Amino acid sequence: MSDGAREKTSISALIKSNIRNYSMFIILVLILIVFGFLTNWINFSSRNISYIFIQYSYVLILAVGMVQVIIIGGIDLSVGSVCAFVGAISAMVYNTGVGMPVTLLAALVMGLIIGMFQGAWIAYANIPAFIVTLAGMLLFRGLTYIITKVNPIALKDDGYKQMASGSFDIPGLEINGFHFTALIIGLLVFVLFIAAEIITRRSRIKNHFDIAPAPIMLGKVVIVGVLLLSLSQRFATYRGLPVVVIVLAITILVFHFMMKNTVLGRYIYAVGGNARSAKLSGINSELIVFVVFCIMGVLTGLAAVVSTGYMNSALPQAGNLFEMDAIAACYIGGVSASGGIGTVVGVIVGALVMSAINNGMSLMNLGQHYQYVVKAIILLLAVFYDVYSRRKAGLG
8 A cells, every 4th residue: 555545544544533523623613604694794703702702711611621520421510500609709708808819719729629529429429420419509509699698799899800801911012903912922822832733743753653644734733823813813903812711721721731641631531431440450530530520620610700700790690501501512522421532622612612602693682592492402413423423333
């Protein structure tokens, strides 16, 4: 067989093995184009692109944690109620005058404690995650009502909301309404991405691992470059780079690296694939489950700060259906309903699909009840596709 034939086979195998992720990218683009026609391209405006990331950032943050929970075969129904509870606590802490850094730390610690509490019941008491987190959903919603007395908690100033709706700019780099900071950071991230791809490729060659053909790598670099620079240009022509986008980028990069390149990430996939086999091979399955729920708790604390900042107050009813958005984003983004399969990048695309649909229907002035119907249909189709593809491959 010629080198060209081998490369063609490699490309076909690569596309086939990643068809779910590629299909979600294509679907996201198609959704944006369809809503572009229906909304006179308002959905592509700089203001609306920034608005999507600011309004739906909580979904992306929660999805990063939820993908790990679902990979190990669990579920977390409590994240919405925990967001409301931690948001209320963090608002009270902030109103004492301690400042935003201390408030953020308090929220993350509170989320960690809740994650430890639920994770201990699931991992060591061997109670199903569905039951524990269902109880958590009721518990923390009730506690939120108790501490807020069913009244919103107003924030004492605008400092809290800067993390959710503020923008980052380097002084002197705004010229005639164009925020060059966003473009410079976008270019820097693109350069770092190229360097990371080259380093990873060389490392895999050195260790005799399989690598993607050069055209695939080049195509990936071009697509990522176009996306990064297009987003940077949109941000630069509105209010600059949203602070929450920086938070999202750091969160996604950290956990993408963790899942792909660390022992913990490999253990999470192993436990999700077969917890009994993982334990027999020497992996402490209970500890991995406990750690995953701790991570979910920390990310829920972060999402609580972002969502509270976006609303500019802590509402007793905050977080309603947050868990459904995060779970739907995971399944739409390629996470297997039976566990063991899923990626951080995939669920981010799934979350963006959900966000683009919600935003497009809002621009068309369609009521929320229509959004519920569309979300339900998309979720059913995503899970059906997972079950069908696994059955076709003889995996279930």
